[in-house]
Amino acid sequence: MSVTVVLGAQWGDEGKGKLVDILSAEVDVCARCAGGNNAGHTIVVPMGPEKLRTTFAFHLLPSGLVNPKCTGLIGNGVVVHLPSFFEELDALEKQGLDCTGRLFVSDRAHLVFDFHQIVDGLKEVELGGSSIGTTKKGIGPAYSAKASRSGLRVHHLFDHDTFAQKFRKVVEGRFKRYGHFEYDTEGEIQRYKQLAERLKPYIIDSVTFIHKALADGKKVLVEGANALMLDLDFGTYPFVTSSSTTIGGVCTGLGIPPKKIGRTIGVIKAYTTRVGGGPFPTEQLNDIGVHLQEIGREFGVTTGRRRRCGWLDLVVMKHSCLINGYDCLNLTKLDILDDLSEIKVAVKYLVDGRELPGFPADLDVLSRVEVVYVTLPGWRQSIASTTSFDELPDNCKKYVGFIESFLDVPIEWIGVGPGRESMIQKKGKVVN
Secondary structure, three states: OOEEEEEEOOOOOOOHHHHHHHHHOOOOEEEEOOEOOOOOEEEEEEEOOOOEEEEEEEOOOOHHHHOOOOEEEEOOOEEEOHHHHHHHHHHHHHOOOOOOOOEEEEOOOEEOOHHHHHHHHHHHHHHHHHOOOOOOOOHHHHHHHHHOOOOOEHHHHHOHHHHHHHHHHHHHHHHHHHOOOOOOHHHHHHHHHHHHHHHHHHEEOHHHHHHHHHHOOOOEEEEOOOOHHHOOOOOOOOOOOOOOOOHHHHHHHHOOOHHHEEEEEEEEEOOEEEOOOOOOOOEOOOHHHHHHHHHOOOEOOOOOOEOEEEOEEHHHHHHHHHHHOOOEEEEEOHHHHOOOOEEEEEEEEEEOOEEOOOOOOOHHHHOOOEEEEEEEEOOOOOOOOOOOHHHOOHHHHHHHHHHHHHHOOOEEEEEOOOEOOOEEEOOOOOOO
């Protein structure tokens, strides 16, 4: 099969970008299928003849663009804020990344406007103490408009008079719902007339494009956004994103059938983090949490917010594996655990002394769970310079093996540092 999918397996920020960057060297197309510029991937790669370590921050654009032979595609399932699209593109090109002729946007993708971002903030204020903790990038309101059939898509931009008429109607609807907030409707219409002209070379029928690529035998890599536990159906609803972050979202977000998908790779951090509100059973509001946050540099790429940190939760991961059916895993940031004398891993949830059969839908039930941990010995030495699995300390190998055995999914890649070179690839499962 010529489609490989990389998905976040926890609450996001697992480090998907680095694996996508590595795999993109061997593919023809790297595609985004969901989310918007609320995603954030950081990639550190050597650039230029002097091989200077350069950090690229991706939000909306496919991070496979770091590889000069890879074409980037923003699929129909993504919501696009055009000012952010061009701002990000300009920033990448200033850093030496030439994307000319190899970046495309689906004409079916929905648009995020500045009024969506304003509404995003107003909705959070409305929720008060039970706010979701969104990035306020307008993603939720844009998807809401899509679901209510009042959204505007990329192709609408190219009939200016019709676009202007539809745009005014949509903004007026927001005024009726939220009150007359400050917004220059006519100024925005003119701004988008100019943006549409600049966008023209990037627009394609993405369904035709991706199926022609597959028919021609080209390799396609799908870069997931957010993660399973932020999925609209299977995550900790309502503390989730507004799109389908699962393997199902790949099919609907790009217009490809399931049988075209070959490998599905789940990216899992060696501990657990989440951003914003919502339940987090293994969160550590103590020195361990601070250690993971500081050593792991757990600050959002998109928002700069501190991430909440806790032990690895294999109940969450079982749930994730069931839904996405990972063929293998990428375990990231294993080096962040180097200095710990012991490491805990969550293996079951109890409520009133009884084990739950899976991850509960009801957040009231989730708030009552007693987390059962297994404690494993740490390795107390740096693994940052290791280049093969055999070089890892024995206790480190045992930690990897425990995760594999519990989930019954092989770990094929192990991240031991931030750079492209800091990724160990191994074959087969660990035998403890």
